[in-house]
Amino acid sequence: MIDEVIATASTFESQAKANDSKIFLGHKTSAVFHRDLRYEPFKIASASGIYFHFTNGQKVVDATGGAAVSCIGHGDPRVRDAISAQFDALDYCHSMFFSCPSSEELCQALIDTTNGQMAKAYIVCSGSEAMEAAMKLCRQYFMELPTAQPQRTRFIARKQSYHGTTIGALSMGGHVGRREMYEPILSPNISHVSPCNAYRGKLSDESTSAYVGRLAKELDDEFQRVGPDTVCAFVAEPVVGAALGCTPAVEGYFKAIKYVCDKYGALLVMDEVMCGMGRTGTMHAWEQEGVVPDIQTIGKGLGGGYAPVAGLLAGHRVINTLREGSGRFSHGQTYQAHPVSCAAALQVQQIIQQEGLLDNVTNMGRYLERCLKQRLGNHRYVGDIRGRGLFWGIEFVKDKVTKAPFDRKLDICMAIHNRGLSLSSNKGILVYPGNGTADGVLGDHILIAPAYTVTREQINLIVDLTVTAIEATFADLA
Numbered sequence: 001m002i003d004e005v006i007a008t009a010s011t012f013e014s015q016a017k018a019n020d021s022k023i024f025l026g027h028k029t030s031a032v033f034h035r036d037l038r039y040e041p042f043k044i045a046s047a048s049g050i051y052f053h054f055t056n057g058q059k060v061v062d063a064t065g066g067a068a069v070s071c072i073g074h075g076d077p078r079v080r081d082a083i084s085a086q087f088d089a090l091d092y093c094h095s096m097f098f099s100c101p102s103s104e105e106l107c108q109a110l111i112d113t114t115n116g117q118m119a120k121a122y123i124v125c126s127g128s129e130a131m132e133a134a135m136k137l138c139r140q141y142f143m144e145l146p147t148a149q150p151q152r153t154r155f156i157a158r159k160q161s162y163h164g165t166t167i168g169a170l171s172m173g174g175h176v177g178r179r180e181m182y183e184p185i186l187s188p189n190i191s192h193v194s195p196c197n198a199y200r201g202k203l204s205d206e207s208t209s210a211y212v213g214r215l216a217k218e219l220d221d222e223f224q225r226v227g228p229d230t231v232c233a234f235v236a237e238p239v240v241g242a243a244l245g246c247t248p249a250v251e252g253y254f255k256a257i258k259y260v261c262d263k264y265g266a267l268l269v270m271d272e273v274m275c276g277m278g279r280t281g282t283m284h285a286w287e288q289e290g291v292v293p294d295i296q297t298i299g300k301g302l303g304g305g306y307a308p309v310a311g312l313l314a315g316h317r318v319i320n321t322l323r324e325g326s327g328r329f330s331h332g333q334t335y336q337a338h339p340v341s342c343a344a345a346l347q348v349q350q351i352i353q354q355e356g357l358l359d360n361v362t363n364m365g366r367y368l369e370r371c372l373k374q375r376l377g378n379h380r381y382v383g384d385i386r387g388r389g390l391f392w393g394i395e396f397v398k399d400k401v402t403k404a405p406f407d408r409k410l411d412i413c414m415a416i417h418n419r420g421l422s423l424s425s426n427k428g429i430l431v432y433p434g435n436g437t438a439d440g441v442l443g444d445h446i447l448i449a450p451a452y453t454v455t456r457e458q459i460n461l462i463v464d465l466t467v468t469a470i471e472a473t474f475a476d477l478a
C-alpha cells in the first residue's frame, strides 16, 4: 500500500500545497528573512501556559515548548518581574571585564546543581555559541597543560548528531542533511562514529553489553585511526534530540566511552543543550549515566525561552589547568553573561527548584510514555517510540519489519507538523518535526517535549491531538 503512497507523492505534494495555503499567508508582505522564502509562517500574537494564540484566532497547544525550550510554560509573571527588576538595576555591562549579581548568582546556582562536580559556568546566548566555546576550551586545555600537547587538534563526534549551526558546531554535528550544503567549508579535523541508537544500531541477536562493546571498540579504532594523541575530545549528546528524535544511549554506553577517552587522555564533552536542565527528569542528563563530563553545554531549558541564554559548565580538571596555566580563557563575546538574560535564567531555575518540577517531569514523563505507547505502539507506520522524562520521539517508517524510512519527497515529519497546526479552524497542536538520518538515509520523527508544569489532563490533550494529526496525515496519503 505504501508503494502506492509513494507513487502518489506528487498528489500529496499538491495536497500539501493546498494545506500550506491554509497555513501560510504568502511571502511578499514580510521583510523578515524567514527560513522559507516561499511562505510567511503563522504569526503568534501571544502565549500563556502551554498555549500559543495565533493572530488568525487559532489556539495551538505547544507540545514541544518550541524546540524543548519553554520548560516552565509561557508568560510566567515571576520571570517578567525578575527581568524588569534587573533592567531597572543594570541593563548591560561588558561581562568580559565585569561581573554583576545576576550572573554570579546564576553561575553559582548552576554549579550547585552538579554537586560540586563542575567548577565554573560560562554564559553565552545560544547553544551553538556554547559549543564553539567548548571546542576552544578543549584546545586551550591541552595547550596549557604543564607539558603542552599542541598536536591535539582533532575531535571525534557522532553521526546523526546536532551541535549547532555555526561552522565549528556544524562541523561537530553529524546530521547529513544539515551539513550537506556547507560540507566544503566544514572543519576536516572532526570525524564521526556511530551513535548509540538501539532501534537501528543494535543487532536483533546482540546483547546490550555486546552492543556497547562494539560501539566502544569503534570509538577506540577511530582514536587509533586518527592518532590517539591528536584528539582533544569526544563529543556526544546523552539523549540525542533534533537529529535522532530523543534517542537515549543504552545502559553502560557512556561508561564505556568514558573509559576509551580516559585511555587516550582525551576530554569528554556532553552536549546537553536540548536534553539538559531537567528535561529528562534529572537536572543533568549525565546524572543518569553515572558519568561526569569534563565539559557540558547547556541552553534551551536554561532560560526557558524567556531570554536568549545558554552556556557551558567546566569541570575542575579543565579549570585548574587554565588557572595554573595562563590564568585566562582566550574567548569572549559582547553579550556573554548578559545581566538581563542571567536574571531571567536564574528565575526560571528557581521556579524549577522551588516547585519541585523535576518530580513532575519524571511522573508526567512516565504517563506520557504510557499514553504514546498505548495509542501509537501498534500503528503500522510507527517504528519506535523512545525518550526520557518529558522528552519523547516518535519515528515513522514505511515498513516496520525492514525499518525502511519513507521517501523524503513525502516529508512526513513536516506534513504531521503542518497537519497538527491546522487540525481545525480554532484548534491545533505544535509538535517538532525532524528528519534525522537513519543509516545515511533521511528518516522522519516528531518530538514531544511539553513544559515541566504539564498536567495529566494536558498530556491527554497532547496525545489526542498528536494521534489525530498523525492519522489525518496518513489519511491524506491514502
Ligand code: PLP
Residues within 6 Å of the ligand: 067, 125, 126, 127, 128, 129, 131, 162, 163, 164, 165, 237, 241, 242, 271, 272, 273, 274, 275, 299, 300, 310
Ligand atoms: N546542541 C544541541 C544538542 C541542540 O539541540 C541545539 C539546537 O537545537 C544546539 C546545540 C544549538 O543551539 P542553538 O540553536 O541555541 O544555537
